[in-house]
Every structure is written in structure tokens, then in C-alpha cells.
Amino acid sequence: MSQTVDRALSILPLLAEGPADLGQVADRLGVHKSTALRLLRTLHEHGLVYRQSDQRYRLGARLFALAQEAMENLDVREIAHPHLVRLNETCGHTVHLAVYEENEVLYIDKVESRYPVRMYSRIGKPVAITVAAVAKLLLADLPEHERRAVAEKLDYPTYTSRSTPNAGAFLRELEKVREQGWATDLGGHEESINCVAAPVRGADGRVVAAMSVSAPNVVVTADELLTLLPLVRRTADAISGEYSGRTPVKGTV
Template identity: 50%
Template sequence: MSQSLERGLTVLTALAAGQQTLDQLAKRLGVHKSTAMRLLRTLEAGRFVRREDVHHYRLGSALFDLAHQALEDLDVRGVARQYLVALGEISGHTVHLATLEDNQVVYIDKVDSQHPVRMYSRIGRRAPVHCTAVGKVLVAYWPTQQRRRFAEQLNYPKLTTNTIDSAERFLAELDRVRAQGYAVDRGEHENFIHCVGAPIRNHRGEVVAALSLSVPKVLLDFDGLLGLADDVRRAADGVSAELGWQPENPRAKEV
């Protein structure tokens, strides 16, 4: 690494902790103040640093622009892959990653179960929103009016005896998802499968994907499935953190 680049990165790292004086930065770099001043002027010209007053410097707007662009360019599927694999190893069951497209769930990645009894699914497959754990998670955190409009325009095909079959029931279910931080599918999409899903958020706190664990009932009862909910949430939160979500932010943002 070149000396100038190394010094520039040292300055930016120091300013990330808060404003600094020229004297403080020169001492941190181990150089004369005139050398530090030349470096700061270069960084200031590129908006990487801004002068707060005569004596103090802060990080500049260019860094925030770059950080924002980097977060926007992150690929959810690429970031999530290691968390899907880890959750699959911990649980031994099928893990899905899904997004919302044209009012349907689309599975964009999958880790297969370690058990001989498996569910059929594939990357690219579509599924209804109202009867899948990932579908519920993907819309549960929308503003109230947006949730209601969406619920009222859905069709509610009755796929099993447990399938939600009305907008009011679906909205009530979404309220439960928001309250508990995860969603379940109790044999609503396929009779012999139940699932638990959790939201993945981007740096703005928006739910951009959902992660779920799908288990045949013959392998695990519903209480056993709920016992894995925290593992699912931790995996989803790990992906969210990689995408820039701050865990101290509220899980749900109401408008």
C-alpha cells in the first residue's frame, strides 16, 4: 500500500470516531502539521473530509454517498448464502430465501434438508403470499393502509383446511407477525409441511427478503418448529446486519 493512501485511510479512520484537530491528526500520522495539512486539503477537495471550523475536521459527504451506494449494490442472495448454509447445518432442515414479485413469493435460494424426507421446492418457484411464512413476513411490516389495500385485492385460494381465506383473517395474521417478529405456516400451503420465517431488512429498515425453515410434520411437530424460531430470526438478522440494518432500530416501522 502506498504511503499516501495509508495515511489517507488513517485520517478517515480517526475521523470516524469524531471530529479531530490538525494537531491530533498529525500526531496520529506521525508527521509534521504541514504534511497533515496537505493531505487534509486533498481529502477536503474530494469531499472526503470537511473542515468544521478553523481547527476541527470531520468526515465529508462523499464517504456517506459511497457508503449508501455500496449498500444499495449489495446482492441479498450473495450476502445471505452463508447464513442459509449455517442455518441448514444447525437445524438439518430445508432453508429458503424469498422475495416478493408481482404479488407472489419467489424463492431465490435454497439449502436442502439433511433428512431423507424432504419437501419439493426449487429456486425460481412461485408461491402465494397469504399461506406461506415468507409471504406473510414480506408484507407484515408495510404501513397499515398499504397492508390493507394489498390484502383486499388478493385472491385467497383454499389450498388446505388451514389456509387463510379472507382479507380480515390475513390482516389479523400480519398483526401477529409484527408482534412476535416471525411468521408461521401451519400446513397452510401444503398439508404435510410447516414453516417459520423471519424478515431481512436493508440499511433503511425495509423488509427486502425473507428467510424460512421448512420442515415435514413427520420429522418435527409444531412446538419443535417454534423451538427453531430464534435460530431463524438470528440468521435473518445476520443478513440484515450485512445489508446495513442497525439492530437498535425498531423491528417494525409504522406509518
């Protein structure tokens, strides 16, 4: 909608791939070097890009700080956190909290497993949307037409033999998840890792977040992990209750 800003912002994902020099940026934007220079300067002044010693540009520190601040302002996260910790203390496995936003699902909190074998993930990282248990819950709650639209648009990478193969299968899975009110991922992302997940709902019943417990096969079998389902659901319900109970408008300055 705004050409200049549009161009400037296009630089960010470009730099996320790795450092680049002025020429490269200008080329990939399809603008003159001088134009790219001025855009980069503006981004620089705001701390969003940083000029390293070899003069190449990369993303800057303020970006982290912004993401950080934004994360801490999420109400659900704040409310859920103590519950997640408690759940982790009970079962010992990795606990995740995730939200859906514009075709992406991302982790907004995580409590590490207390077992030595841990799974890799990171707060802020987009989730494997077609297979993750939390993603299924979040997408299953979308209105039917939107759900279908999203499912059609997605790629379906074959992480393992049990990954969701295509939109049709995904939509059926979402339907099932929608009815049963919980979801699993049994080796659909990483062969040896299983998850069980339950939804966190707002006062209106809409799913606002989803939480999951994940553990590798070497620690507990899928069946053993499933025995935790009631506990996970109870935790999610507790969070839902607290979240819908009060509606703090703490953001109002």
C-alpha cells in the same frame, strides 16, 4: 403503453402454458397471423422463443439464462447464502430465502433438507402468498394502505383446512406478524408441512427479504420446529447486519 411491445410480451405467458402454433398465438392475441409471425420472429431473434421441430413455438433458452443472471445479481441473495447454508448444516431442514415484488413473493434461494423426505419447491417459483410464513413477513412490512390494497386483490385458495380464508383474516394475521417480528405457517399450504420464518432488514429497517425453515411433521413436530425460532431469528439478524453494513454498488458498470 407501447402497443407493439405490449403484444409481443403478451406472447410469453401464453407460451409458458405450453407450445403453440402461429394460428393459436394470433387468435389469442387478437391480431392477424402475419402480425403474430413478425412478433414471434423478433422474440425468436432474441432467443426468447424457440421453434421446435414440429414448427410450434415455445419459450427459449435465453429466458433461462436471463433469469439466471438476474438472480445472481441480487445482493441480498449473495450475502445471505452462506448464512443459509450454515443454518442448514445446524438444523438439517430445508431453508428458503424469499423477496416481495409487485404483488408476488418468490423464492430466490434454497438449501435442501438433509432428510430424505423433502418438500417440493423451486427457486423462482412464486410462493403461495396467502399462507407462506415468508410471505406474511414481507407483506406485513408494507405501508398500511398498500397492505390492505394487496390483501383485497388476492385470491385465497383453500390449500388445507388451516389456509388463510379471506382478506380480513389475512390482514389480522399480518398485524400479528408485524408486532411479533416473526411468522409461521403450520400446515396452511400442505397439511403436513410447517415453517418458521424471520425477516431480513435493510439499514432503514424495512424488510428486504425473509427466510424460513420448513420441515414435514414426520420429521419434527410443529412444537419442535418452533424451538428453532431463536436460531432462525439470529441468522436473519446476522444477514440484516451484514446487508445494511456495507452498501456495495457492484452493479455500476
